[in-house]
Amino acid sequence: MGLMRVLLMSVVLVIVGRGEGQLVENFYSSTCPNVEAMVKQVVSMKFIQTNNTIPATLRLFFHDCFIEGCDASIIIASATNDAEKDALENLSLAGDGYDTVIKAKEAVEAACPGIVSCADILAIAARDVVVLARGPLFSVELGRRDGLISNKSQVQDNIPEPTFNLTQLTTLFARKNLSQFDMIALSGAHSIGFSHCSCFTNRLYPFVDPSLNYSYADELKETCKNTIKGPEPVVFMDPKTPGTLDNVYYQNLVAGKGLFTSDEVLYTDPETQPTVKDFARSPGYFNDAFAAAMKKLGRVGVKTGNQGEIRRDCTVFNDPGIS
Ligand code: HEM
Ligand SMILES: *[C@@H]1O[C@H](CO)[C@@H](O)[C@H](O)[C@H]1NC(C)=O
Ligand SMILES: *[C@@H]1O[C@H](CO)[C@@H](O)[C@H](O)[C@H]1NC(C)=O
Ligand SMILES: *[C@@H]1O[C@H](CO)[C@@H](O)[C@H](O)[C@H]1NC(C)=O
Ligand SMILES: *[C@@H]1O[C@H](CO)[C@@H](O)[C@H](O)[C@H]1NC(C)=O
Ligand SMILES: *[C@@H]1O[C@H](CO)[C@@H](O)[C@H](O)[C@H]1NC(C)=O
Ligand SMILES: *[C@@H]1O[C@H](CO)[C@@H](O)[C@H](O)[C@H]1NC(C)=O
Numbered sequence: 001m002g003l004m005r006v007l008l009m010s011v012v013l014v015i016v017g018r019g020e021g022q023l024v025e026n027f028y029s030s031t032c033p034n035v036e037a038m039v040k041q042v043v044s045m046k047f048i049q050t051n052n053t054i055p056a057t058l059r060l061f062f063h064d065c066f067i068e069g070c071d072a073s074i075i076i077a078s079a080t081n082d083a084e085k086d087a088l089e090n091l092s093l094a095g096d097g098y099d100t101v102i103k104a105k106e107a108v109e110a111a112c113p114g115i116v117s118c119a120d121i122l123a124i125a126a127r128d129v130v131v132l133a134r135g136p137l138f139s140v141e142l143g144r145r146d147g148l149i150s151n152k153s154q155v156q157d158n159i160p161e162p163t164f165n166l167t168q169l170t171t172l173f174a175r176k177n178l179s180q181f182d183m184i185a186l187s188g189a190h191s192i193g194f195s196h197c198s199c200f201t202n203r204l205y206p207f208v209d210p211s212l213n214y215s216y217a218d219e220l221k222e223t224c225k226n227t228i229k230g231p232e233p234v235v236f237m238d239p240k241t242p243g244t245l246d247n248v249y250y251q252n253l254v255a256g257k258g259l260f261t262s263d264e265v266l267y268t269d270p271e272t273q274p275t276v277k278d279f280a281r282s283p284g285y286f287n288d289a290f291a292a293a294m295k296k297l298g299r300v301g302v303k304t305g306n307q308g309e310i311r312r313d314c315t316v317f318n319d320p321g322i323s
Contacts, residue, residue, distance in 0.1 A: 104125055136288070
């Protein structure tokens with residue numbers, strides 16, 4: 001009777017665990033057991049080639065999840081330049097993020113053809129780059145299917161702008177089932193990577209934003225004055241520890257060194273200041289909040305079961321007639 005009950009319980013757990021809209025850890029344990037190791041290997045190789053792999057992949061995951069859900073729709077390349085990717089072309093240095101997912105998919109496809117979604121590969125790669133940046137280690141939930149829509153008209157309303165105020169940030173994240181606390185924690189991703197000057201010149205000209213540290217403002221002006229000639233300059237978003245995903249980002253905010261309006265407002269607004277101070281003080285508290293928020297980010301708008309498809313090539317729908 002004991003055995004029967006255990007068996008029955010496992011069946012129930014599997015059914016509940018894989019219910020509609022649910023992701024599970026070890027989703028591929030019988031169909032592609034080494035998927036996480038294979039992705040990790042490719043991410044590490046790519047990182048050795050360029051350290052830009054870390055911020056590019058993390059940001060790609062964020063954008064993928066916010067536009068049409070975490071379904072790899074951001075990776076679709078459109079011949080007519082009207083996919084999500086095309087609306088983001090000027091936004092970042094994310095080419096290395098796309099390349100990471102495409103290479104990892106090739107490796108996975110060679111071992112387990114037609115099994116693992118591009119959306120899951122991006123989710124695993126995003127976790128791996130967080131770990132490479134010495135952020136928290138967390139388990140990734142899997143079972144996402146790849147989306148069948150990628151339209152650049154959906155980008156604008158779903159990606160936050162660096163000029164956003166707290167209400168705008170909180171509202172947009174709430175639409176994605178992410179709390180204000182999650183939003184503050186995820187903003188800690190700006191502890192790594194670069195920004196172009198145009199994302200924060202609103203805080204330098206015509207006059208310096210009073211919430212911006214004056215000596216920092218002078219440094220930024222110095223760097224950005226070269227914008228007129230040549231390619232647009234970039235600056236590290238965390239000038240102190242630019243390659244480490246840590247709570248120094250929040251210490252910067254306290255010192256008036258948040259780069260974007262959307263960063264600094266987390267400290268200047270009394271509603272969110274206590275959380276920023278707590279994160280600035282405690283690396284452990286931030287790490288736990290960041291890991292938990294990353295898992296929630298990975299659930300946004302996911303397709304599961306028989307929705308969507310398992311793309312063979314991450315850059316094109318299986319049925320090329322779709323786009
Ligand atoms: C809270 C609202 C957010 C706003 C307004 C915002 C905006 C931006 C902007 C304007 C840039 C600079 C892009 C460029 O100059 O090319 C940037 C970079 C970046 N963002 Fe965010 N972001 C937000 C949240 C997030 C989240 C939630 C994540 C990930 C969990 C993230 C990850 C990154 C990373 C890693 C970079 C650096 C990219 C690179 O170096 O290639 N951001 N963000
Ligand atoms: C990207 O920048 C170029 C040059 O500034 C501009 O012509 C183009 O319209 C921009 N593309 C997008 C999608 O914003
Ligand atoms: C993208 O969306 C726009 C506006 O909703 C629509 O007119 C267009 O046909 C869509 N493009 C594709 C390829 O689905
Ligand atoms: C935030 O921005 C929105 C849109 O520009 C504006 O309507 C709102 O009043 C702003 N809220 C605050 C608190 O500044
Ligand atoms: C990444 O590597 C380049 C040299 O290839 C170096 O200049 C830069 O500081 C590194 N970035 C980080 C965040 O460590
Ligand atoms: C501004 O930055 C300087 C130099 O890093 C620092 O000494 C100062 O404390 C900062 N100002 C404020 C108000 O935090
Ligand atoms: C938010 O959660 C609700 C309830 O679980 C779900 O129906 C909805 O699809 C979720 N929205 C997103 C964008 O994930």
